[in-house]
Amino acid sequence: MTKRIMVVEDSPTQAIRLQYALEQEGFDSICVSSAEQALEALNLILPDLMIVDYHLPGASGVELCRQVRMNVSTQSLPIIMLTADDTAAAELIGLDSGADDYVAKSDDFNMLILRVHGVLRRSALPESSPKPSEPLFHQARILLIDDSPTYIEYLKSALAEEGYIVDTAENGQAGIELAGRHDYDCVLVDLIMPAMDGTAVCQNLVEMRRPEAPPIVILMMSAYESRENAIRALESGADDFVGKSTDMAILKGRIRALLRNRFLRQQT
Numbered sequence: 001m002t003k004r005i006m007v008v009e010d011s012p013t014q015a016i017r018l019q020y021a022l023e024q025e026g027f028d029s030i031c032v033s034s035a036e037q038a039l040e041a042l043n044l045i046l047p048d049l050m051i052v053d054y055h056l057p058g059a060s061g062v063e064l065c066r067q068v069r070m071n072v073s074t075q076s077l078p079i080i081m082l083t084a085d086d087t088a089a090a091e092l093i094g095l096d097s098g099a100d101d102y103v104a105k106s107d108d109f110n111m112l113i114l115r116v117h118g119v120l121r122r123s124a125l126p127e128s129s130p131k132p133s134e135p136l137f138h139q140a141r142i143l144l145i146d147d148s149p150t151y152i153e154y155l156k157s158a159l160a161e162e163g164y165i166v167d168t169a170e171n172g173q174a175g176i177e178l179a180g181r182h183d184y185d186c187v188l189v190d191l192i193m194p195a196m197d198g199t200a201v202c203q204n205l206v207e208m209r210r211p212e213a214p215p216i217v218i219l220m221m222s223a224y225e226s227r228e229n230a231i232r233a234l235e236s237g238a239d240d241f242v243g244k245s246t247d248m249a250i251l252k253g254r255i256r257a258l259l260r261n262r263f264l265r266q267q268t
Helices: 012-024 035-042 061-070 088-096 109-124 149-160 172-181 198-208 227-235 248-267
Strands: 004-008 028-032 049-053 079-083 101-104 141-145 165-169 186-190 217-222 240-243
Touching: 004 012, 004 035, 012 028, 012 109, 028 035, 035 061, 049 061, 049 109, 061 079, 061 088, 079 088, 079 109, 088 101, 088 248, 101 109, 109 227, 141 149, 141 172, 149 165, 149 248, 165 172, 172 186, 172 198, 186 198, 186 248, 198 217, 198 227, 217 227, 217 248, 227 240, 240 248
Parallel strands: 004 028, 004 049, 049 079, 079 101, 141 165, 141 186, 186 217, 217 240
Antiparallel strands: none
C-alpha cells in the first residue's frame, strides 16, 4: 500500500519541492501550511508520517509535535522535523518535543528521503506489548560497539549519567555475541572497525530481530561524517546516523527520540 505523508510547510516553493521529491519516490503527499491546519487535517485522515517545518506561522513545529504526542490516537505517529535552523540548540528542542528525526534544509533531498524510509521502516516493524509478568517501565539497556577503548569509556560514562545500563564490546563479533545473549533497547555501533564493520554488524542485528520481541534500535556513529557514510549506515538498516564530533547533548537527544518511539509503539 502506498504510504501517505503529510507535509507541514509554510513556504509554497519548499512545499512544492518536497511534494515532488516524495511523489517521485512513490509516496502520496498532502500539504498544509500551518500547525493549526495540520491538526484539523489529522481529524480527517491519519498519515503514515509527517514532515514538519520547525518555524511555522502561529503555533510552531515544536508545539505541533508536542500536541501530536499528547493525543493517544497520534502519539506514535512518525514525525521528521525539517528546518533551516541547524544549530545544536534547535535540534535538541526539536527532538525533545517529540520528533523522531531532525533534518536540516541544507541537506539534499536524497538524504531526507533516506531518513523518511528509515523512520517508516522502524514504524512498520511488528508491534510488541509487554507480557503481564514484565514491568511496564524498565531501565534502558544500551550496547556500545567501538574499537576505540578511549571513546568507549568516554561514551559509557556520559550515557551512564543519563541512567542507562551500558555494556560494551571492542569489535563487531563480540557485539553480535552480546546481542545474542542479552535483550538490548538500543545499540550504538561504530561504522569503521577492523574485521567486521558497522554495516555488517547492523545487518546481523536486523536479522536477529525476533517477531515477539520489541526491535532493537540501532544508531551508527563515525568520525568520518560524510554524506556517503550516512547513506551507507541508513541503507544497511541503521535507524540513525551521527558523527562522533556531534555535541553530546544531541547524541543523547537522538537516543531519547529512538527509545521514545520504541516505547510508544509498545503501548499502542
